[in-house]
Amino acid sequence: MHDLPFAAGRADLTDALASRGCAVIQAPPGTGKTTLAPQYVLDHLRDAGRTSHGHRIVVTQPRRVAARSAAARIAEVRGTTLGDEVGYTVRGDRKVSADTVIEMVTPGVLLRRLLADPDLPGVDAVVIDEIHERHLESDLVFGMVAQLRELREDLLVVAMSATLDAARFAELLGGDAGPAPLVDVPSPIHPLDIRYADAAQSMAHRDRRNRTAVEDLVTATVRSTLAETTGDVLVFVPTIRGTETVAASLTGDGVAAMALHGRLRPAEQARIVRGHGGGARRVIVATDVAESSLTVPGVRVVVDSCLSRVSRRDTTRGMSVLVTETASQASMTQRAGRAGREGPGTVYRCLTAEQYAKAPAASPPAVLTSDLTAAMLDVACWGSPRGVDLPLPDPFPSAAATVAEDALRAIGAVDASGQVTAEGRRLARIPADPRLAHGGLIASEQVDAATVAKVLAVLDGSVGSVDDLPRNLPSGSDPVVQRFRRLLDDGRDGANGTGRADRADRAGSVGGAGLRGSDAVAYTLACACPGLIAHRVTGSSGDRYLTVSGTGAVWRGGHATGAAGAAGTEWIAVADIAGASTRSTDGAGAVIRAAVPLTEALAFDAAAPLLRDGVVCTWTPGGTAGKLTARRVRTLGAVELASTPVSVKDVPVSAREQAVREGLQSSGLGVLAWSDHAAELRRRIQYLHEQGVEGYPDVADAARASQLLEFVVPELAAERRPDLAGLLRGLIPWNRPVDEAAPTSLELPVGRTVRLRYPEVGTGGPVVVATKLQDCFGLQASPEIAGRRVQFQLLSPAQRPLAVTDDLASFWAGPYAQVRSEMRGRYPKHPWPERP
Known part of the structure; x- marks a missing residue:
């Protein structure tokens, strides 16, 4: 243990904890910080006489595989059985006991504990590993724990980073007392022979129309690698499907190949990570679970696809989705380091050297690119709406935070001021997107909880595929499904009835609490993603749909969705939709990739809060005063269900004025019927304004000429031609004659x-x-x-x-x-x- 490079930082770490109670560790991958730092913190606590039965050190790892592996490694080093002195807790799996003093957890687990009891009783220290990866939950945990230190001076906090941005976290963690001490331990990494692809074999030039292009290119590279090198090979591909595809192809060649990803059973993950004990040469095909905090013994070669699966905010779906992008240079460097952990290594990158140089230096923090709905609920539960007083590494982007808060308000999770409601606290206990949790609880009023749990597990991305709905649901014995079932039961038990009365009135319209089969799956989908309920566009050939949220899309019914085809299916619950792009949709706009037919009654019930009946008044330019029209419209979100003309005279004056105001703001003041004299006067006033002459307002357009707009609106709403020249002169102070200033x-x-x-x-x-x-x-x-x-x-x-x-x-x-x-x-x- 003491031959690991990080052993040199032990004294600095314990000195920092003794003097300040906090520290930020900066050490590259492979130094042993994940293995040693928690033990050094434990030794410090014991030397200070601060440990007692039931108290422990909690260490976060951003990935479940790494949390289990790190716990097993520390237990092995300390000569104890995993689950005794050292244990772990991750989603769906736990191995701890009353004697556990070092507990490895994922950030999501610690986040739930913080929200359940912000004082973290029984926790003496928190170690946040891989903080530089900037996952959203890690950022939130860091901010909350840093704030908790202000109330709990006895709480030790250590943040660990593998990159050079550690000083930034030191400032945030140190608070008013100044930056936290920085423990810097360099790594004498073994030499690496880095080899780049030629242009013809570069990942950047793959055929993007071929669904297996990434896997085919990586497999070909691995085959060349096996002939040129020795030692185990660690291969990075972006998707779980990709790991299994590449591993299967290599296995067919007689190679001992295996996939490593987060959906494997814990025992299988542990077997792969432990190593082969001197057996046949192995090829481990992994997602980014093996990128950091995880050493696979025997690896001397890395094959990097140079692609990453990253979270991006998708406005079409209204939530985050995973997309494949070129990996950052920082990520590729981390991956390359896996080959140099135990000796000199070789790295094969599936890009040319020039393409590598053009890759982004680092991936943007998740807070800047991901949907923030869950995070906004978490900070509201913490008592910091919008995270305004949390020491976060980056604040929430204002526009994205507003969208997220609106989404939470729509499901009753926060009130008008952003404060969490009882419903919000109930949803926060379910570790899933709040909208999925909310939809699941509603669906379980009409669908058996077992089916709801299976559908939520698929939508959450934890098990199965949306392409398999509704026929091939995951097994009820799957741990993820069982977890969702338990959480749904707990959520219903904690319901206080708020927001349920309106749904109870409609129970009869959807057939009571007995939905089965395709209807049950479709209704659960619709409740979980009401904005993605879609209606066939009237007059289309049968495959064009409009979602309730306003996205036009094509559905050709080609997946296993339980429908013979899209034609004639009026309503569908969308499970997967791709945003418009020439590459993915052949120019057809957004494409619905998976959906389940839905009855009109189920659609109306699932999206009930979006059902509106009212009069819509619009103003369009033309003639001397424009034209006002009014219709009585029934809509489900963006989908118009019925429309009947009504007399404009029956519309309140305020509604008519608002219609004119919106029409002018959209079209600009230029659409008004300007006389030659008024148009010239407007040009003269604007000219004086642009030359900076005092007293002459901006009359360029409706968005800025608010004063002129308010003069015009009442006249147009009364269907009279406004005296524009007179209105313009009324905007000018009496002592600023325009005819003298602009003859x-x-x-x-x-x-x-x-x-x-x-x-x-x-x-x-x-x-x-x-x-x-x-x-x-x-x-x-x-x-x-x-x-x-x-x-x-x-x-x-x-x-x-x-x-x-x-x-x-x-x-x-x-x-x-x-x-x-x-x-x-x-x-x-x-x-x-x-x-x-």
């Missing part, structure tokens, strides 16, 4: 008066005069309006352009001589003096 004409020295042409609103151009060159004789310099020179468009006697200038003095002194020499022979009857 409409200019008198020239020859006695002729010419019209001034002001620029169109929004163009920012100059005031223009178009006149014969001879008319300007005697005008030594260009006149100014509002401090800006007038532009002259000088014409020949035949009204053809000769020159354009806003500096007459320079024109007379220079270009005029050339114009004179060319024109005086052509127009001899007109004067062409040398000094005009």
Whole structure:
């Protein structure tokens, strides 16, 4: 144990804990910080006489595989049985006892404990590992624990990072007392031979229309690797399906290949991670579970697909989805380090060196790219709506936080001020997206809990595939399904009846509490994702749908959805939808990849809060006052169910005015019936405003000209043509006469008066005069309006352009001589003096 590089940091860590009670460890992968740091914290507590029966150190690992593996490794080092002194708790699996003093957990587990009891009784220390990966739950745990230290001075907190951003976390963790001590332990990593792909074999050039292109290219690279190297091979691919596909292909070659991912049984994961004990050469095909905090013995070669499966906010679905992207350089460096843990290694990257150099340096934090609905509920439960006073590494993006808070308000999880409600606390106890949890609880009023649990387990991405719905549901004995079943039962037991009365009135419309088969699955889907209920577009060929949330999509009924085809299926519950992109949808727009037919009654019940009956008034430009129309409309979200015309006179004045206001804000003030005089006056006022002349407002468009807009709205709502010129003059202070500041004409020295042409609103151009060159004789310099020179468009006697200038003095002194020499022979009857 003491030959690991991190052993050199023991004294610095214990000194930091003794002096400040906190520390941030910066140490690269492979130094042994995950194995040693928790033990050093335990030794420090025991030396200080602070340990007692039932108290423990909680260590977070971002992945379940790593949590189990790290616990097993520490137990092995300490010569104890896993589950005794050292144990773990992850979703669906727990191995601890009353004697456990070091407990490895995932951030989600610790987050639930913090929300259940913010004081963390019985916990003497918290160690947050891999904080640099910036998972959303890790960020929240870090912020909450850092804040908890202000109330619990006895709580030791250690954050561990493998990258150079540790100083940032030290500032946040240290609080008002200054940055937390930084324990920096470099790693003497073994040398690596990094080999890049040539252009023809690069992952960037794969055929994206081929669903197995990634796996095919990786498999070919592994086969070459096996012929060129020795030692076990660790292969990184982005998806669970990809790990199994590559492992199966290599197994067919007689290679000892195995997939490693988070859905394997714990015993199988442990067998792979332990190593082979000197047997045949192995190829371990893994997702990013093996990227950090996990050492697989015997690995000397890494094959990196250079792709990552990352969470991104999907506005089409209204939640986060996993997408495949080029991995960051930081991630690829972490993966490469797996080959150099035990000796010199070789790394094969499925990109060219030039493509690697163009990859992003680091992945953006999840808080900037993921759906924030669950996180917003968590911070509300913590007592910090929107996380405003939490020491988070990055604050919640305002727009995404607002969308998330609106979603929570829609399901009754937070109130108007963002404070958590009783319903919100109930939903927070279910470790799933709050909308899934809310939908599952509602669905379980009409569907047996076992079926609801199976569907939620699939939607949560934990087991099975949405393509298999509704026929192939996961087994009821699956641990994930059993967990959802237990949580649903607990959630119903904790219900206080709030928000349920309206649903009870409609129970008869969906057949009571006896939904079975496809209807049960469809209803559960619809309750979990009401925004993805879709209705066939009237008049379409049968495969075009509009979701309740407003997304148009195509469904061709090609998956195992229990329907013979899409044609004629009026309502569907969408399980999977791909956003519009040429690459994925052949230009057809969004594509529904999996759905289950749904009856109209079930659709209305599942999306009941979105059902609206009311009068809609609209204003459209045209004529002298535009046109007001009104309809009585029944809608389910964005889906219009019925529409009947009604008289505008029956619409309240406030509704008519709002319709005009929205129409003008959408179209701009330019759509009004401007007379020539009013249009010119508007151009003059805007010109003065843009030149910074005091007293002249911005009248460029409806979004900014709010004062003018409010003058116009009542007239248009009464279907009268507004006096726009009079309204414009009413915006100008009495002591700021526009006719003096921006005259409409200019008198020239020859006695002729010419019209001034002001620029169109929004163009920012100059005031223009178009006149014969001879008319300007005697005008030594260009006149100014509002401090800006007038532009002259000088014409020949035949009204053809000769020159354009806003500096007459320079024109007379220079270009005029050339114009004179060319024109005086052509127009001899007109004067062409040398000094005009």
